Amino acid sequence: MKTKAHVLFSGGKDSSLSAILLEPFFDVHLVTCNFGILPTGPIAADIAREIGFPHQILKPDVSVLEEAAKTAQKDGFPNQAINDIHRHVLALLAKTDGVSVIADGLRRDDRVPHVPLPEIQSFESKNKVLYCSPLMGFGRATINKMIDSHLVITEEESAGMLKCDYEAELREYLSQDIGEEATHKLFPKSHKQSRVISRIRK
Template structure:
């Protein structure tokens, strides 16, 4: 059975993919808004995991909706969750199983149980989050044992996180995105897989 995993190229989505690959044929999916945006570092991360990779385009309409929501709320959580849920819904049309790397403490993106149940009932897919029972220390330990990971700030690290394009779209409206996002937020990027 095939599982489509949302993949930013970071350690969390990579660990989720490794766990799911034990039982499913995993295909990694990175979502971008701009059809011209390439994600070579994310492609390289997928190659390091030896898993097939697809870049999917969510479109400018969803980006505009996310930016409008962020600006009206004053913080990014709801906007990022909106995008994440849209990405899950897109994958649910194609895969029997859809997964991501959300952890126990993650506040964003966070898909509520009722939304998960609705998705599964209306599409017939199963939405799985292998890391949901794992706290940050255990995820870090597993990542250190299984993956070679590089860290850097959003926009510099080159992963497939939604945030980079959202920040760029806010800046294009003449607004400084720094006031909406926590400073010094580190992202991860998988650059290799360790032999275990």
């Protein structure tokens, strides 16, 4: 019987590809983090069903998002805030019953979230879990090639599509707190987001 691997899942192409990469080796379960600010859970669940993996929602305390919002305002940009959320989510997932292998969709060229090697090693040994980032050895162009033959993707401006990631809820939380305009200034210019439509099966 294969070991279970819990893959953090935003409904985007990177976390979907991570799940597909692990599929021959693990019993893959997708996990979407939701703070109760946006209805990202059911959207992610639909995409998970479409690509053929079991899915669950992880609900960290909203205080994690509140703290991150303060950090983003203090810094003037969201990088550290997103890093902080990611660490909290990893720690919470590691403490969840039945979790022994955790994966995320981080890529070689990602700036955030970023987990340095000594922190990874201490996280694994402290929590007695294994942690991996299946895309860490791949650049954007290689990942796109791999996605092309396995997933059907739609790409739209961020504003037009709800992504099921930390940033979406952090933005929404800040918008409600400090207004849309002030929030807009904290985040990089709107860029194209991707969402997975379906899986190409051979």
